[in-house]
Amino acid sequence: MDQAVLILIKPDGLKKSLTGNILTRLSETKLEIVAAKMVRVTQNLAEEHYKHLKDKPFFNEIIKYLQGELHDRKKVMALIYWGNEAIKKCRDLAGSTNPEEAESTSIRGSYGRITTSGVYENVVHVSSNDSEAEREIKLWFSPEEIIVDLYATQDIVHKEFKARSWA
Ligand code: IDP
Ligand code: MG
Numbered sequence: 001m002d003q004a005v006l007i008l009i010k011p012d013g014l015k016k017s018l019t020g021n022i023l024t025r026l027s028e029t030k031l032e033i034v035a036a037k038m039v040r041v042t043q044n045l046a047e048e049h050y051k052h053l054k055d056k057p058f059f060n061e062i063i064k065y066l067q068g069e070l071h072d073r074k075k076v077m078a079l080i081y082w083g084n085e086a087i088k089k090c091r092d093l094a095g096s097t098n099p100e101e102a103e104s105t106s107i108r109g110s111y112g113r114i115t116t117s118g119v120y121e122n123v124v125h126v127s128s129n130d131s132e133a134e135r136e137i138k139l140w141f142s143p144e145e146i147i148v149d150l151y152a153t154q155d156i157v158h159k160e161f162k163a164r165s166w167a
Helices: 011-015 019-027 043-049 059-067 086-094 107-111 130-140
Strands: 002-009 032-039 076-084 124-126
Touching: 002 019, 002 086, 002 130, 011 019, 011 059, 011 076, 019 086, 019 107, 043 059, 043 130, 076 086, 086 107, 086 124
Parallel strands: none
Antiparallel strands: 002 076, 002 124, 032 076
């Protein structure tokens, strides 16, 4: 079954110059990249992304982590991979959430760590099922940033619309 999955290279991955390594590992899946961009993550976006973890004791730390406050790298790379069994293929490559438990050849097993304050710095985010992927993709991307039609869209006419263009 063809699926879409949101991948985030988190700030630790960017700080450790792992972008190339991670993309190379993900290319083993033979999936297609259908969207990619750099994002400066606001507190709102981070909180919305992790809203299902709001009650966890580590919630505040992972919000800071995703915003880059732990790594002095205030950005993440967001990508959408698309193709057969995309979620399972990408999660298998990423490895377990806890980098100490992740298989040592996985991305998280190779490059992740647990900080002294207990945050799992696990380098990548990968959506964990179809409904989570849809929610996350709609949160991180607008339809025109994705080169295929993944979900239903609607046309809205904006009467007064201010947008930035090249000067
Ligand atoms: P996932 O990223 O493997 O889907 P989630 O349960 O969705 O795992 O957790 C989101 C993120 O929160 C993880 O990637 C990790 O950075 C962090 N995290 C999850 N569980 C813990 C924990 O028990 N201690 C510290 N950080 C955690
Ligand atoms: Mg998750």
